[in-house]
Amino acid sequence: MTLILVTDRDGTPHNLDAGDGDSLMVALRDAGLSVEGICGGNLSCGTCHIHVQNATQGQLPPVSADEAALLADLPDVVPQSRLSCQIPVTPALAGLAIVVAPD
């Protein structure tokens, strides 16, 4: 399990114990933190949008062209936007802080 700091859409902070090997989307969805992940991680819905607060260089996988293309169509995109379905949970994410993007 990897501890990730999550702020939900109401601004409430949570300590999320995410299962290694899942995607971050699955961990957020299963914890009931307002991430729907409707497409199951197939890069077609954007309902797993998060804003990353504190990633260090190399901590997250790079943004693929397909992820960037979908992000470009979403509202409330910021430079720190990611699709959580594209981020595998590994121990390297320990201490990561994210905010669930607005609906």
Ligand code: FES
């Ligand atoms: S779950 Fe649909 S784009 Fe991430």
